[in-house]
Amino acid sequence: MKKRARSSARPTKPLVKPPVRIGSLDAAAVVAELRQLHENAEDPAVERMPADDELFGALLYVEKHAQALSKQPAEVQRAAALKRVQLWEYLREQTELHQARAVEDARSAGAQWIQLAPALAVGAPSAAYNKAKRLKAVELVDETPLANQVRRTPEAVLKAERRLAQERAAExxxxxxxxxxxxxxxxxxxxxxxxxxxxxxxxxxxxxxxxxxxxxxxxxxxxxxxxxxxxxxxxxxxxxxxxxxxxxxxxxxxxxxxxxxxxxxxxNPQGGTGDFPAPLPFSSLRPITP
Structure with a gap:
């Protein structure tokens, strides 16, 4: 039996590759575009669609009433579905960000990792800790020139947090x-x-x-x-x-x-920088007393 060749891909590759993210998005404007598509299709229930800034509710509405666009051209249906995909991805990114902040608040209030485990849907305190660190990676960037997002590993997040703490201390x-x-x-x-x-x-x-x-x-x-x-x-x-x-x-x-x-x-408190080279000027010449 022929031995299967070992994959050359590193097991850490998914963690090293900088993730692609939606990032900043005017979600309300995209929801307004979806609303317009439904109005153009004469969706009879469009008046019940939540406001543009109620992202989750609006997404549930357009998902439930997707059939209202069934008589529209294929490109219109495709555009609406792609906007939904984009908004769900954006919402997922925002959810991770806010969940990470909720974990920080819980820890600040004295919550133990064993208490956070069921809230984070994991089975052990160590798993809760690791998941919280991975969530924290959402709002951290590394030291590369492009400031890529930090890898979603506890080690990478800890390194970034130490760097940020040092920067804050220096500031x-x-x-x-x-x-x-x-x-x-x-x-x-x-x-x-x-x-x-x-x-x-x-x-x-x-x-x-x-x-x-x-x-x-x-x-x-x-x-x-x-x-x-x-x-x-x-x-x-x-x-x-x-x-x-x-x-x-x-x-x-x-x-x-x-x-x-x-x-x-x-x-020039250091005496060797700025406009006045060391030794300090004016110090080597004796003052003239009238």
Whole structure:
């Protein structure tokens, strides 16, 4: 007896191949198109068809009354059936998404996997856990350039969840740093303006200091803080340029030097990035005391 050749396909192939999904769809508009087809066919019961946004009820109606289109051309019947297929697929995708969220809410409320097993139509807590993870894959994407949907395996979902948790933590740290900088920016900018008369200035420096002076009393919203940040950066660039041209410190007093150093440190806390290369400018030249 001839030995059957082993299939070359990997058993994991269905899990690795990115799934094709309906994704975003104006379901109400598609239901309205189905309604129009039934009205054109003079369906006598079309008035009882649920509203366009009642997707499940509308689909049950057009399924039950499909015979109302029997006298329509074949292409019309085919188009109606294809729209039904599309809407059922869309509804299935949405069902998975909302079921996954319901599982999350149940877990947050203290439900154990053994309690979720019958609700998820599985026979064991481990099966409930695995099914919940597969459902979660519906709303996750991987790290590929095209951001494909995560494979429907518990391992892939756990990896994606860890990555998202790390991204959220990094975003939270960035927001906290931005809030810290914003809290410091007004006093730092105010201190720099107080030392204006003790700084060497040219037209560019004066222009940006005047912009800071204009916006400073109104810095309350995030957008206003962004404007202040830009003006402060521009003023420091102009002062740095002037210092290089004059080959002497632009700070004429120790207090001016300290105000300038504080502004630079706020704009460039690492000392080696942005517009001010390490070591910090203004720091190597001694202030000139009148």
């Amino acid at each position: 939270q740290r960035a927001q906290e740093e931005a809030q810290r900088r914003h809290a410091l920016m007004v006093p730092v900018a105010s201190r720099l303006l107080e030392q204006r008369e003790f700084l060497l200035r040219d037209d560019d420096v004066d222009y940006w200091l005047e912009e800071i002076e204009t916006v400073l009393p109104h810095c309350r919203t995030p957008l206003q803080m962004v404007s202040l940040d830009r003006y402060l950066s521009a003023a420091l660039r102009a002062l740095s340029k002037l210092e290089r041209e004059r080959a002497c410190s632009v700070a004429l007093t120790e207090n001016a030097h300290l105000a300038l150093a504080a502004a630079v440190e706020l704009q």
